[in-house]
Amino acid sequence: MTVSESKYIYFAGIGGIGMSALAQLLLSDGKHLSGSDLSSSEVTASLQRKGIHVELDQSGAAVPDRCDLLIYSDALPESHPERVVAQQRGITTLSYFEAVGQYMLDFEYAIAISGTHGKSTTTAMIANILIQAGLDPTVIVGSIVKEFGSNARAGGKKYIVVEACEHKAHMLNLHPQCIVLTNIEADHLDHYRDLDHIVATFQKYINLLPTDGLLIKNSDDSESQDLNSDSPVVTYGLVEPSDLMATDIHVSKLGQTFVADGTTFTIKKPGKFNVYNALAAISAARHLGVGDTDIDKALKSFQGIWRRFEVMGQYRGATVISDYAHHPTAIQSTVRAAKEFYPDHRVVVVFQPHQRSRTAKLFDEFVKSFHEADFSIIQEIYDVAGREEGESISSTQLVSAIETAGRYAIFSEDVAATRQEIDETIEPGDVLLIMGAGDIYKLAEELTS
Template sequence: MLYEAKKVHFVGIGGIGISALAKLLSRRGAEVTGSDLMTSSVTRELEIEGKRVFIGHSAENVPTDCDLIIYSPAVPENNPERVVARERGVSEMSYPEALGELSREFRTIAVAGTNGKSTTTAMLGLILEEAGFDPTVVVGTKVPSFKHGNTRIGKGGSWLVVEACEYREHFLNLHPEFVVITNIEEDHLDYYRDLDHIREAFQKFVDQVPEIGRVIFNADDITCHSLIYKNCVSFGEHNGEYRAINRISGLGQQTFELWLDNNNLGNIVLQVPGNFNVMNAMAAAVTALVIGAPFGAVQAGLEKFFGVWRRFERVGSFRGADVFSDYGHHPTAIRGTLEAAREFFPGRRIILCFQPHQHERTKSLFNEFVEALAGADVLVLPEIFEVAGRTEDTDVSSRDLVEAIKEKFPVKEVFFASDLSDAEQMLNTIVQENDVLIVQGAGDVDELARGIVL
């Protein structure tokens, strides 16, 4: 169904993942249109590439000769474009279903995990490109090294590297030969009951890997280690067949040695900070080696990796401070980002403007957020971002986080902002020359980061 369609309409085309699929199908010859609730950098890029994008949802947006509707999981069944498509007998697929169909056409590597999926996917794509595998890559961020940003379109290669989302078990639509698991933690608790429920979903996922395939997993992660694998390869700093040893971090660069059992394979140089990026690089490197890439390509691909959109991305300066935008919205991601900032910018004041993402996540991981956020020198917390398409209780506020942090860490400078405009005004009075300002969250807080910089 996916490849037979000549005219495909995407509902929710502004999503970072679904827009990658739109670009891919367009390059394969399909006529692509789409709609989204609001204009964004993603919709503007699609329009620059010549695709027709409607802002707002209406039955009139759907072309009369449309063959297929692909919709974001956030788009409800009563969306007017989905309704008119059904009335006309047009086939529908969700984005995860479409990605699953795509994965049937390739030898697919699916990168999963609570944190690090996008970066690992991008790193692996660059390594395989360096090794001559000519992969197609679909990733939930923009990669400067990829011509099309959130996708790399191979010219006939048999490999697909795809970011696999665990939300609502979406990754079970995929048909991977290889699975990479970066880590497994509590998240998406508006759907999952608890960590055991999440573990069950990951177990189903790895059970889908065929006998000829492999699961590459983080052996330092307790939940990853608890899964039952048919065929697996492990990595880690402290555990695993492959290990990172002798990590050295300095200004703007870090290095480590990659060992397989008792053999030093060689040195790896990274241009991105943080211990979490060493783990991401290990996941990508080990996967590439398992499928036959030479170690030289691993080294070259990783050394050329300068980061991705909204993953500790430097976006400019503000009042003499370096400004970084980051997508992280889980306590583990916050901790990792702050640790990376302190490693790369020793002695400088770290200001974090963090917009919590989703009330249920904030409520379920409240204590973990309090501890993680306290790692910054100064905190500005805008109100929680409400996620489109999800109904949830709103009985928790960023103000509650501020009060809890102040109670536990009385000397900490912590401020509540009612919205992004309020946050910007606060930053105008707080930020000083030589500070490091991190603007973090999965909502619309990135607009603040890019709006204030020079």
């Protein structure tokens, strides 16, 4: 039983950002859907409002008798009760990425955006450009895109744009005609042996491209430089010679402008990393025949996505920004972007590390990533269920190392303590940058509600 053949689909772990996106798209295709999750959330509430029944019971009892396909979150092990029930009843099961890979086959042209950083923003940029150009793409993105208020967009059946995560080599399940590769760094070391293993897996992924496909990659990313493809390759960058290069970058409080191939483009979001994201999106759009006028109009109006340098509002005279950054490079780039956008303002960072194994394996890089922050509040590490390896590391060690490196930092045991530290530290005119991939974003919402 394939995704296209199925009629009654059950989603085990439907509250995940990718699972919920696919569910919405299959609902729009006329499939009968239901699902489960461990707890209610805004995501599950949104699905319920759209007519998808969500059970908060994962014992297996909620799997319908008429179910002919069960799609499960990759976070659920083979021993999960709902997967066990499906196996006992002979129901076809697919992981989320296996299901997305099948779903992509229904489209004439698939674009997959991969890489350590910038996947979600680049996916959203490409989607908005194609919408502006009237190409009506179907979209799956790992965040909420403000332009269409969702992590999914049901468009036509010609183009699909998909964010393709590299965790556990999930992208190998996908079947794109075009791969956009943003950059590669050491991450997800709970699965990969080391950086070489990550690069080798990306090469394996690229090798799946058809001969008439396209690889779009970042020339300035050292780990991507030696990746090869039998398909055509388009490069972009700021430093190394590339097919598309950005020059004359200017930053102001209103955004950034840059010139590429004689055309001036404008984006509202700060940071050189967003110039790279825009260059990737421009490269993909031009390949599909979109003109620069539509590209610039879409980029200029792009409002950004949930938890990506998202300005939430004010708290006690400070500007509160929420960001998903949870890797050292992303933290450093986001702090630097805040400094560029808000010169002469103090930047106070609140960070909740995500996953003890990541914190331990990238410890030295994390320490360096806070160097440009004026003051840092480091909350205790957010444990990721099923992905911890027993490390005893704590944020107290990270704080101690940051202070040893000559920067100001303080430990916070939980969100209540973090709130207290903010109240004792923050001053009017500060920029309060709240970062992490766990639940720390709720604090940003609370402060500005």
